[in-house]
Structures are given as structure tokens and as C-alpha cells.
Amino acid sequence: MNETSARGRLRAGLEVRLLFRRLTGYIIREILPPFLLGIVLYAAVILFGYFYVSSRYLTKVPIALVAEWLLYQVPGTLIKVFPMAVVLMVVVSFGRLAVQQETVAIQSGGISLLRAARPVLWLAALISVVALLLTQYVVPYSNVETRSLYWDQLTTNHAGLYRLADSVVSLGHGLDLYFQKYDFKTNQMENVRIQQFQGPVETLVLARRGSYQGNTLTLLGYQIYQMDDSKIVALQNLPASASASEIREALRKVFLGASLAPSSSAPLNIQVQMSRAQALATYADPIAANTSSIGHSFRRMYDARLSRLQRLQARVDFNSQLALPLANLVLVLVSLPFALRYGRSTGLSLGISVILAVGYYLLYFLGQSLAGLGVVPAAVGVWAADAVFAAVGLRMLRS
Numbered sequence: 001m002n003e004t005s006a007r008g009r010l011r012a013g014l015e016v017r018l019l020f021r022r023l024t025g026y027i028i029r030e031i032l033p034p035f036l037l038g039i040v041l042y043a044a045v046i047l048f049g050y051f052y053v054s055s056r057y058l059t060k061v062p063i064a065l066v067a068e069w070l071l072y073q074v075p076g077t078l079i080k081v082f083p084m085a086v087v088l089m090v091v092v093s094f095g096r097l098a099v100q101q102e103t104v105a106i107q108s109g110g111i112s113l114l115r116a117a118r119p120v121l122w123l124a125a126l127i128s129v130v131a132l133l134l135t136q137y138v139v140p141y142s143n144v145e146t147r148s149l150y151w152d153q154l155t156t157n158h159a160g161l162y163r164l165a166d167s168v169v170s171l172g173h174g175l176d177l178y179f180q181k182y183d184f185k186t187n188q189m190e191n192v193r194i195q196q197f198q199g200p201v202e203t204l205v206l207a208r209r210g211s212y213q214g215n216t217l218t219l220l221g222y223q224i225y226q227m228d229d230s231k232i233v234a235l236q237n238l239p240a241s242a243s244a245s246e247i248r249e250a251l252r253k254v255f256l257g258a259s260l261a262p263s264s265s266a267p268l269n270i271q272v273q274m275s276r277a278q279a280l281a282t283y284a285d286p287i288a289a290n291t292s293s294i295g296h297s298f299r300r301m302y303d304a305r306l307s308r309l310q311r312l313q314a315r316v317d318f319n320s321q322l323a324l325p326l327a328n329l330v331l332v333l334v335s336l337p338f339a340l341r342y343g344r345s346t347g348l349s350l351g352i353s354v355i356l357a358v359g360y361y362l363l364y365f366l367g368q369s370l371a372g373l374g375v376v377p378a379a380v381g382v383w384a385a386d387a388v389f390a391a392v393g394l395r396m397l398r399s
Contacts, residue, residue: 038085172273333393
């Protein structure tokens with residue numbers, strides 16, 4: 001009797017496992033087509049937008065170069081479209097299941113909707129991991145290449161540095177670059193100034209011309225000066241009766257040294273932390289591309305050498321790089337109840353998915369902007385959209 005009962009329980013357990021496996025396979029087959037369609041559709045719209053905005057500058061550019069430029073934008077675009085595709089996936093697939101009463105059939109078999117939706121949560125978690133990996137390892141590189149390619153090859157003949165003329169460019173390690181204008185004929189900077197502070201000691205390099213390739217600045221017709229700014233006060237406080245030798249000694253303490261180029265053609269090569277491509281990505285546009293990985297943004301948050309504003313921006317970047325990938329999980333929670341309640345037709349499901357995606361991004365960008373302005377803490381502003389949508393989704397699932 002006991003053996004028969006044990007066999008019965010074992011058989012029942014195997015049947016339940018088989019049922020769950022079939023249900024999981026069925027749900028996956030339902031959610032994959034709208035998810036893939038969403039990725040292709042939304043990514044195509046965004047990439048076409050990039051192309052359309054820049055089309056007037058691309059009339060004589062080879063198609064292969066334009067395709068390469070668009071290809072570099074795919075990783076960053078995927079990060080943006082993943083949440084929209086997840087919403088479309090859930091609303092369309094579970095809306096159809098609800099309309100055809102398949103959700104009722106699932107529940108009548110003793111399976112909860114949350115259990116049936118488990119494959120969706122698995123897929124959303126996988127998408128979040130992929131988005132985090134892209135943000136850490138791929139997007140910083142692709143953003144640099146996108147902006148560099150645009151300014152150096154698509155719109156100019158390797159003369160993108162003209163965008164940096166008459167502005168101060170921080171190249172890292174306290175080194176700043178300034179040049180007055182850019183010569184398009186020679187592709188060189190003119191009237192260049194390099195300034196670096198190491199404690200109170202200031203190094204100033206002036207040059208007639210210069211070029212910037214890779215991580216190397218090459219200067220021609222240069223002059224190098226070193227000054228100790230901490231000694232300037234002592235020079236200013238010299239009494240009017242100070243002797244010539246006292247004045248010379250005070251000047252010697254301020255001006256530590258000077259050197260001139262041995263000839264007008266003698267080059268001075270300076271290795272800098274920021275490459276030319278990174279400089280273009282950061283400073284060529286009014287809105288700088290995010291060229292930092294998650295780890296780099298985290299380190300910048302606590303870098304004492306940076307200004308308060310730069311550390312604030314690093315906090316915003318770090319939280320944004322986590323909040324947007326994890327939104328894929330959050331949007332599943334809010335999309336599922338909307339699909340079950342309102343997804344009565346394909347058209348209505350598409351409309352709901354667009355409203356949810358747009359609503360999330362509006363709240364996300366609003367919080368990000370407020371955090372960047374310092375109105376609210378970075379974590380509060382950036383994570384507000386995730387928190388609100390998660391709370392709404394959980395409340396609707398319980399009701």
C-alpha cells in the first residue's frame with residue numbers, strides 16, 4: 001500500500017513538472033516574438049532619428065562610413081530600447097492570453113499568474129544583466145567612437161578639434177589644454193596653451209602650433225615656464241626699500257625655470273590621459289557623451305581631485321547606469337496587471353505599451369535632471385521612476 005502510494009505521488013510530481021515545463025515553453029514562445037519585434041522596431045526608429053538629424057552633413061559621406069557610425073550607436077540604443085521592448089512583450093503576450101481566456105484556464109489548473117509569468121521575470125533579469133554588461137564594457141567605448149567618427153570623419157576631414165577651439169579642455173591629472181583657433185589647411189591648433197598644477201607649482205607651456213593624435217600632444221615653437229604660486233605673496237609683500245638682490249631672490253623663488261625650443265621645428269611631445277577621441281566625445285557637443293563605465297563612475301564619485309559638481313555628475317551617472325538596466329524588471333511588474341486588465345486587442349495593447357514606456361522615461365529623465373541640478377539627491381532623483389513604477393505594479397498585482 002505504501003509503495004503504491006509513493007509511486008502515485010512520484011507520478012503526480014512528474015506530471016506537475018511536465019505541466020510546468022510545457023507551460024514555461026508555451027509562455028516563452030508567446031513572449032519572444034513581441035520582444036524581438038520591439039527591439040527591432042524601437043531601435044530602427046531611434047537609429048533613423050540619429051541619421052535624419054545628421055543627414056544634411058552626410059550627403060558626400062561613403063555609405064560604409066555612415067553604416068559604421070550607426071553600428072557604433074547600437075549598444076547605447078539597445079540600453080534605451082530594452083525597457084520599451086519588455087513592456088511591449090508583456091502587454092501584447094499576456095493581453096492576448098487574457099482575451100482568449102487562457103489566463104483563466106491557467107488559474108483553473110491551480111497555477112497562479114505570477115507562477116505563469118516566471119519565464120517573463122527570468123527573461124527580464126537576463127536582459128538586465130546584458131544591459132549592465134553593455135554599460136560596463138561596451139557602451140563607453142562605442143560612445144567615444146561614435147562622437148569621434150562623427151566629428152573627425154563624417155563632418156570634417158580629420159578636423160574635429162575645431163569644436164574645441166577657444167575653450168579650456170581638461171585632459172586629466174590637472175592638465176588643461178587651450179588653443180585660440182584651428183587651422184583647417186594644416187589640421188593644427190594655433191596659439192596653444194598647456195597648464196598643469198602640481199600643488200603650488202604651475203607648469204605653463206606656450207606654443208605657436210600643435211597637433212593632437214591619440215594620447216599625444218605635439219607642440220612646435222614652444223616655451224616652458226615653471227612658477228611657484230605660493231611665493232607670489234612674498235614677492236608682493238616686499239617693501240619699497242627692498243634691494244635689487246632681494247627682489248631678484250624673490251623672483252627666483254617664484255619663477256623656478258624656463259626653457260625654449262631649440263628651433264622652430266623642434267617638437268615637444270606630451271603624453272596625456274585623455275585621448276583625442278575621448279576629448280571630442282566629451283567636449284565637442286554641448287551634451288557630452290557618457291564615456292564612463294559603471295566602475296569608473298563609482299571611482300569618480302569619491303575622487304577628491306574633482307570638483308563638487310564633477311562628483312555630483314559622477315553620482316548621477318553611476319545611479320543612472322544601474323537604474324535603467326534594472327528598469328527591465330520593474331516594468332514587468334507594472335506591465336502585467338495592465339495587460340490582464342486592459343489588453344483587449346492588439347491595438348490597445350500597443351497603445352498601453354507606448355504610454356507605459358513614455359511615462360517611465362518622462363519620470364526617469366525628470367528625476368535625472370533634478371538630480372543633476374542638485375535639487376534632490378542623485379539616488380532619489382534617478383531611482384524615482386523605478387520606485388514609483390514598482391510600487392504601482394505591486395499594488396495592482398495585489399488588488
